[in-house]
Amino acid sequence: MDPLSHVLFGRTLIALDRDGHLGRRSVAACVLGTLAPDVDAIAIARGWDVYLRVHEGGTHSILGSVAVASAAAGLVHLPRRGGRYASLVVAAWIGALSHLAFDLLSGARIAPGWPLFAGTLSIPLVAMADPWLVAVCVSGGIALWVERGNIAKHARSVIAVIAMFLGVKALLLVMAVPYWTASTRSDEITTHAVQAVWGSLAEWDVFDRTPQALRRWRVSALGGRATLLFSLPLDSGSPPVEASHSLDTVGNFLRVHQLGFAIADPAENGGTRVLWSDIRYCRSGTDAAAQARTHEGSITCTVWFGGIYDRAGRPLRQVVRVGRWLQTRPVEP
Secondary structure: OOHHHHHHHHHHHHOOOOOOOOOOOHHHHHHHHHHHHHHHHHHHHOOHHHHHHHHOOHHHOHHHHHHHHHHHHHHHHHHHOOOOHHHHHHHHHHHHHHHHHHHHHEOOOEOOOOOOOOOOEOOEOOOOOOHHHHHHHHHHHHHHHHOHHHHHHHHHHHHHHHHHHHHHHHHHHHHHHHHHHHHOOOOOOOEEEEEEOOOOOOEEEEEEEOOOEEEEEEEEOOOOOEEEEEEEEOOOOOHHHHHHHHOHHHHHHHHHOOOEEEEEEEOOOOOEEEEEEEHHHEEEOOOOOOOOEOOOOOEEEOEEEEEEEOOOOOEEEEEEEEOOEEEEEOOOO
C-alpha cells in the first residue's frame, strides 16, 4: 500500500488510545512505525532483485516488525528521555503491524512467520495504492484533524468504514474468482495468482501457468464470465536460458516469482542477452519506450532480470531493468 494510507491508518489506530495510556509521543512512534517496515528499500542499492527477495520476509514479518518498531520507538524516545520506552515500542508496533496488514490486503506476498516459517500469504482485496481505500483513509484523516474533541469516536467510525469496504471487496472477490475456475476447469494449472484491478471495485486479474503458456484473465463479480486478456506461449529452455540460472539476478527472481518466463535475444556485443520477467509485470500491446519485449512483440514487460553473455557463452555482467532504469553489476565468481 502507499505510504500515505499507511500513515493515515496508523494514525487512526493510535487515536483509539483516547486516554493517552501509551504516552504523549505515541502518535509520533506509531506514525514512524507505519513506515518502518519499508526500510528494506535500502536493498535496492544492491539490486532490485535483492530487494524483492528480502521484501517477502525480513522487516515484513512478525519478528521483523518488532525489530523495526523497537528502532522507531528509539528514534522517538532518544531526543527527550524520561518517557516510557516500552509504551513507545507498543505504539510503533501497532503502526508496523498495520503496515503488514495493508500490504497483505493489497495482494503483496509476504512471509509473516519468517524466519521460522517460509510460507507466504497474499489477500488481494485491493490494488496497491487503491484510490477507493486511499480516499477513505484521507477522509478519515481529515475528520480526525477537524474533530479533535472526540477523536476516538471518529477513529472507530473510520475503522468501521474501512472494515465494511474490505468486507464488501472480499465478498466480490469470492464471487469473481469462480468465473476463472469455470473457464479453466479442463486445463492443467500448475500455479496461479490473483491481483485486484487498480481503481475497480469488482474486477480482478487472474494469472495462471499451464505447461504450454502463461495467461492473464480478467474476472468481474458482476460480469458473469472470465475474459482471456492474453496468453504467452512457453518455450522449452534453451542452453542460454538454462545457463542463466547461475546468475544471482535470476536466482533472486525465481525465488519469489512463480509466474516467470525467459527470453534470449542477440546482445550488442554479438553475444546473447537472457532476461526473465513475470507475467504480472507485463501487459498486452507494444510500447516504443519499453527497453525489452517478448519475441512476439505483443506483450510489454516493465521489469526484467538477467544477464549478458559473450559469443562464447561466458557471462559478462548481470542486469536488472525497471522501466528505463538499468542496474548492472559484475557476475559473482
